[in-house]
Amino acid sequence: MLTLYHHPFSPSSRFVRLALTEYGADFQLVSVNPWERPEELLSRNAAGAVPVLVENDGPSICGPAPIMEYLDETRGYAVADRRLMPDHPEARAETRRLVEWSLGKLDQEVVGLLVRERIYKQAMPRSAGGGAPDSNALRVARANIQHHLKYFGYLVASRRWLAGERLSFADFALAAEVSCADYLGEVPWATEENVKNWYARMKSRPSMRPLLSEKVLGMTAAPTYADLDF
């Protein structure tokens, strides 16, 4: 049995949930607030971050990229043509580059800021940095999202999927990030037709459903969030 320590609105955690579901893995979820630094999380991951995956009584697999590789190394063969990591080293590098772009750069410059300011800080006590969103951080995120979507739009217009002709981990990394921004109504869909068409294809996958039914306490999702025909 696999256990995933996650937060429902951590984009990296969402990425791992999507990947686990696509690989047909049975898993149980343990929801944690990383900012509370719970003992069980710290003992599993000294970095105090989610996602952390544990298989049976095995050691912790920490972080989205190590979990992605672990999942592919232990189960990739079994899922055959539904594998989300390509075979060729160059194609693998392109997949990894775009996974890192989404979970790293896009997260740091856009989605991580939005989630922290608008979701996490609502749940955090003032003593831990909670409170009203920092309007400067939101302004930065909203300016940055344009550039990222333009680049991703260019990629999905010139390829069938984000990293090439086949669906890959890169698509799920971006979908995980976009889903969090979309919950908050922060995705300018009107100006990004290509990304919108790609995301409509992603949303129709059964693995997305559990994510799209989740809510933040006291905050309604944007109308586009769960709508497959947004």
Next chain:
Amino acid sequence: MLTLYHHPFSPSSRFVRLALTEYGADFQLVSVNPWERPEELLSRNAAGAVPVLVENDGPSICGPAPIMEYLDETRGYAVADRRLMPDHPEARAETRRLVEWSLGKLDQEVVGLLVRERIYKQAMPRSAGGGAPDSNALRVARANIQHHLKYFGYLVASRRWLAGERLSFADFALAAEVSCADYLGEVPWATEENVKNWYARMKSRPSMRPLLSEKVLGMTAAPTYADLDF
């Protein structure tokens, strides 16, 4: 032939140079200042960041982790027992976790701040953000380095190498970061005996030599930097 676009004091670039050398790969170096956003770099990597590896006329392999995986996938078999990625999926996950810790967390919270404030900003024009170091950023980095070294010291005291019983990519990721901080005299060696003993072993590797002979224009290295018996 492999070409590496790098910056001599980018820790991630140093990590890749160490890995290439350890794997016995012939490579040429192209030094770039990423903040100048040169056309050739942007056309190779839309993120505008180093390191970027190009093999012959192949596509760009962007970022330290994708390059590490590419190198191991294309040459790991040939280096046999000098391979820096373990065989077992759990051991691979531990190696990747610690590579990410060094090049991600340690870089963002410590070494990246030091390098940007004390090296990059000297070379940047004022219009691009150059100038005197931000003393607040330096203070944060100097406080954070203690916690990181304590954790790494704990690991190397309980294991032969950073990620386990065998030398791995994790050791070179940390050595790359430490070498940049050490150039600047920012490593509190006196209080971190375990890390010091581990780094002395790393420094004695021939792959480290080219790095330890490099200098920043107008800035002398700290006395410990190139000294094998520091």
